C-alpha cells in the first residue's frame with residue numbers, strides 16, 4: 001500500500017521531531033517531505049541558539065539522523081506563502097503539518113522603539129548566527145553601554161555575546177561578520193532589565209551560573225536586597241526560582257568598576273527610548289510588586305529613571321506570523337488547534353512554537369510533536385493514500401521553484417561549511433547569503449546526480 005504522504009512545513013526542531021514520529025509509524029506507513037524557506041534546515045538550532053553553546057547546537061546530529069531515513073525528502077528554499085500555497089499542498093499531500101516557528105518579534109509599543117540603535121533580539125540573534133535575512137544588520141557597537149530588555153534566556157544570550165572576551169568566539173560557528181564586529185566592539189557594560197523581580201524572571205539556572213566562568217566579567221545585581229525576599233511556599237516552579245536566586249546572590253552587588261560588567265536591574269519598565277536621530281538613553285518606570293490571586297504583577301510607583309545608553313536590545317519574546325489561508329489566532333499568534341489538529345483546518349496539523357507559542361527548550365518540541373503526530377496517525381489509521389506520486393511532486397516543485405535545494409544540495413552546503421571550518425577547528429563557517437548557498441547546492445546536486453548515473 002502507498003504510504004500516507006505528509007508535507008512538513010518548517011525544518012526546525014518541531015518539524016524534525018514530527019518527522020521522526022511519522023517515520024516511526026508502521027500502520028500506516030508514512031513518507032515525509034520537509035520544506036523550509038531557507039536552503040538550510042535546523043531552524044533556531046542554526047539561527048537562534050547561541051554559538052558559544054555548541055553542545056546544544058549538536059542536537060542537529062539527531063536531525064541529520066532523522067533525515068537519513070529512506071522515506072524522508074527535503075525541499076529547501078521553498079516558502080509556503082511565497083513559492084507555494086496551502087491549497088497546492090493539500091491537493092498533493094494526504095496531510096500538511098505546519099512547524100514554522102515564531103519568527104517575528106513582540107513589540108514594546110513605546111516611543112523611540114524604532115530609533116537606530118534599538119534592535120529586536122530576534123534580529124540581533126539571527127545576525128550573529130548568520131541568518132541570510134539578517135546578515136546585513138550591522139549593529140553599531142561603538143558605544144560603551146547596552147541595555148537589554150527582558151528576563152529570559154534570550155536576554156542572557158544576547159548580554160553574554162556582547163561581553164564575551166575577544167577570541168572566545170573564534171572556535172565557534174558565529175558568523176564571520178559578527179566575529180569581526182564583536183572584536184572591535186566598545187561595549188563594556190550590559191544592563192539587563194526586568195519588569196518584575198528576580199523570582200519572576202524566566203532565566204534557567206545554568207545560564208546564570210555559567211556567567212561566573214567568563215573571564216574578566218563582573219556580574220552584579222543592582223539591588224541585591226531583592227534577593228532576600230521570602231518566597232511563598234506555594235510559588236509555582238519554586239525549585240528553579242530558588243536556584244536562580246542562590247546563583248544571583250553569589251554575584252551579589254558585584255563590582256561596578258570592572259573592565260566588563262553585566263548588571264541585573266529588576267523592577268524596571270521601559271517607558272521611552274530617547275535620542276536625537278539614534279538611541280542615546282532609555283527612560284524607565286520604577287515598579288513595586290503586588291500579588292493578587294496568586295499572580296505577581298508590576299505596579300508603577302510613578303518614579304522615573306533615565307539611563308544613558310547607545311544600544312537597546314529588546315528581548316521580550318518572539319511572535320508567530322500567519323500563513324496565507326491557514327487559520328490564525330491573533331491574540332496568541334498561534335495556529336488554533338486541538339492536540340495539534342488545526343481547528344477549522346482540512347487534513348492540517350501543527351507543531352512547535354506556532355502551535356503552543358514561543359516558549360520551551362528544544363526538547364519540549366518533541367513531546368509536542370508526538371502529540372500532533374498521534375492525532376494525525378489516528379485520523380489516517382484506515383485511510384488509503386490519495387496523495388500525488390513522489391516524482392509528480394518533485395516535478396511540480398522543480399518547475400515552480402527552480403532554485404529548490406534538495407537533501408543532496410543541503411548536504412553539499414553542510415560539507416562545504418564544515419570543510420571551511422576544519423583548518424581553524426571551528427564546527428563550520430556559515431554561508432550567509434542565499435546566493436552563496438545556492439551556488440554550493442547546485443554543484444553538490446549535480447555532482448550527486450553524476451555519481452548516481454555512474
Ligand SMILES: Cc1cc2nc3c(=O)[nH]c(=O)nc-3n(C[C@H](O)[C@H](O)[C@H](O)COP(=O)(O)OP(=O)(O)OC[C@H]3O[C@@H](n4cnc5c(N)ncnc54)[C@H](O)[C@@H]3O)c2cc1C
Nearest residue numbers: 010012013014036037043044048080100101352353361362
Ligand atoms: C535566541 C534563542 C535561543 C535559544 N536557545 C536555546 C537553547 O540554548 N536551548 C534550547 O533547548 N532551546 C533554545 N531555544 C528554543 C528553541 O530554539 C525552540 O524551542 C525551537 O527552535 C522551536 O522549534 P520550532 O521548530 O517550533 O521553530 P523554529 O526553530 O523557528 O523552526 C521553524 C522553521 O520553519 C521555517 N519556516 C518559517 N516559515 C516558513 C514558511 N512559510 N515556509 C517554509 N518554512 C518556513 C523556518 O525557516 C525555520 O527553519 C532558543 C530560542 C531562541 C529564539
